[in-house]
Amino acid sequence: MEIVKTLIASLLGWPVAILIVVLIFRENIAKFIERIQVFKGPGVEVNAPIGQAAQQQQVQAHNSPADAVTQLMNYGGGSPLVGEQQELISTDLRNRDIDPESADAAHILARHLAATQLQLRAEQDYRVLFGSQITALRTLNTNGPQAPESLEPLYRQAKTANESFYSGYSFDDWINILKTRGLITLVPNTANYFATIWGQTFLGWLVENKVPDKVY
Numbered sequence: 739m740e741i742v743k744t745l746i747a748s749l750l751g752w753p754v755a756i757l758i759v760v761l762i763f764r765e766n767i768a769k770f771i772e773r774i775q776v777f778k779g780p781g782v783e784v785n786a787p788i789g790q791a792a793q794q795q796q797v798q799a800h801n802s803p804a805d806a807v808t809q810l811m812n813y814g815g816g817s818p819l820v821g822e823q824q825e826l827i828s829t830d831l832r833n834r835d836i837d838p839e840s841a842d843a844a845h846i847l848a849r850h851l852a853a854t855q856l857q858l859r860a861e862q863d864y865r866v867l868f869g870s871q872i873t874a875l876r877t878l879n880t881n882g883p884q885a886p887e888s889l890e891p892l893y894r895q896a897k898t899a900n901e902s903f904y905s906g907y908s909f910d911d912w913i914n915i916l917k918t919r920g921l922i923t924l925v926p927n928t929a930n931y932f933a934t935i936w937g938q939t940f941l942g943w944l945v946e947n948k949v950p951d952k953v954y
Contacts (some may be wrong), residue, residue, distance in 0.1 A: 827847075831843050831846075856939070857943075859936075860939075860940050860943040860944075863919050863921065863940055864940075864944070864949060866915065866919065867915065867916075867919070867952070868896065868912070868915075868952065868954050869896070869951055869952030869953055869954050870892050870893060870895070870896035870912070870954065871912065871915060871916055872944070872951070872952065873892055874889050874892050874893075874913075874916065874922075875916060875921055875922065875933055875937050875940070875941060876941060877889065877892070878922060878931060878932055878933040878937070879933040879937065879938055879941055882932065883925050883928070883930035883931060883932040884930060884931055884932075885929060885930050885931075886909075886913065886929065886931065889913065889931065890909050893909050893912045893913075894909075896954060900953075900954050903954050904954075913931075916931075916937075920934060920936045920937075921933065921934060921936060921937035921940060922934060922937055
């Protein structure tokens with residue numbers, strides 16, 4: 739079942755989206771946490787071993803499941819906008835004849851949270867990358883795997899045109915940014931780079947959102 743992008747689009751990032759999901763499904767989440775053996779989250783690790791004695795030991799060493807839920811629900815701080823956004827999402831679900839407490843709603847919100855995370859990741863990558871690196875990524879996507887020496891002219895050309903801007907970046911630094919962002923990787927057992935699935939997705943995001951090219 740598809741739900742329009744406006745459900746999540748106005749959220750500032752995944753921590754707020756997680757807060758909304760937790761607030762809406764707090765009772766289900768609490769029951770779920772009681773059944774799991776290990777729960778990990780930002781700054782939280784909860785172990786729930788079977789057996790009263792073992793459970794008492796773990797309570798001393800880790801936060802309780804209730805504490806974990808409370809910490810997740812505190813994402814977004816005390817801004818009243820978070821509660822307003824939560825209510826807008828719940829209302830939109832009801833208008834589509836979807837119970838906000840239902841499993842369908844949980845799957846919908848989880849999917850839109852995943853899409854929001856990828857959107858945020860693309861925006862972060864765009865802020866970090868140079869125009870010449872985006873050009874290199876497009877080259878790999880269009881022409882297939884390339885050796886580093888085939889990509890280096892793109893770096894040299896950009897550095898010649900913007901010497902001061904590139905003064906602190908070697909070619910290795912330049913290409914490593916693409917690697918560490920998960921946009922390119924080596925073909926196994928070769929020295930050739932190719933665009934990863936994320937690299938291809940990022941290029942698609944640029945086109946879909948009509949993102950302007952960078953000068954450098």
